[in-house]
Amino acid sequence: MIRKAVIICTVLCMTNMMAFTQAKTIDKGQRGHHVQKVQTMLVQQGYLNDSADGIFGRNTELAVRKFQKSKGLVVDGRVGPATMSALEKGSKGASHSKSTKGAPSKYTRAMTMHATGYSSQDPGNGNYTATGSRLKKGIVSVDPKIIPLGTKMYVEGYGYAIADDVGGAIKGHRIDLAFDSRSDALQFGRQNVTVYIL
Numbered sequence: 001m002i003r004k005a006v007i008i009c010t011v012l013c014m015t016n017m018m019a020f021t022q023a024k025t026i027d028k029g030q031r032g033h034h035v036q037k038v039q040t041m042l043v044q045q046g047y048l049n050d051s052a053d054g055i056f057g058r059n060t061e062l063a064v065r066k067f068q069k070s071k072g073l074v075v076d077g078r079v080g081p082a083t084m085s086a087l088e089k090g091s092k093g094a095s096h097s098k099s100t101k102g103a104p105s106k107y108t109r110a111m112t113m114h115a116t117g118y119s120s121q122d123p124g125n126g127n128y129t130a131t132g133s134r135l136k137k138g139i140v141s142v143d144p145k146i147i148p149l150g151t152k153m154y155v156e157g158y159g160y161a162i163a164d165d166v167g168g169a170i171k172g173h174r175i176d177l178a179f180d181s182r183s184d185a186l187q188f189g190r191q192n193v194t195v196y197i198l
Helices: 002-023 035-045 058-070 081-091 182-188
Strands: 109-118 139-141 153-154 159-165 174-178 190-197
Touching: 035 081, 035 109, 058 081, 058 139, 109 182, 159 174, 174 182
Parallel strands: 109 174, 139 159
Antiparallel strands: 109 190, 139 174, 153 159, 153 190
């Protein structure tokens, strides 16, 4: 009799724990500020290239899977307690008011972009941007649908810059960073960078 009571109690406790864990899981299809919080942490840590829109879609799921794999967690694309804890641990010190690695102390949003170096000496490029400015370091070619022309920003590993040019291959989360010489542009090459919109 006591044995049956212990078994029933154990089953009920396990069921309650599973329900509690599932209630704390954030996954595909959900919307809201809790999703936006997860997306912001993924952007800050370089796993998500989209903006934090509060909608847990395919790109967010892929970013969560990538994060889970890199941290040695169970890869299921869902944000449960273990994944949330690892995300929060990785985001400590990455708030909008704390400066890290030369990043500005105040910015409106941060996003990961795929950046390529370019210069006026590259074949097919002129000396002036699409807006008429002289092409030099500090100029960024952007997709105006993502970053409007005239936007001031800080690019990790590059410095302060302004969105002042466009290009045929610059679509979505891609940017070109202007350099004063072709050798500097080639040395930068292509890399993922964090862009802080000021």
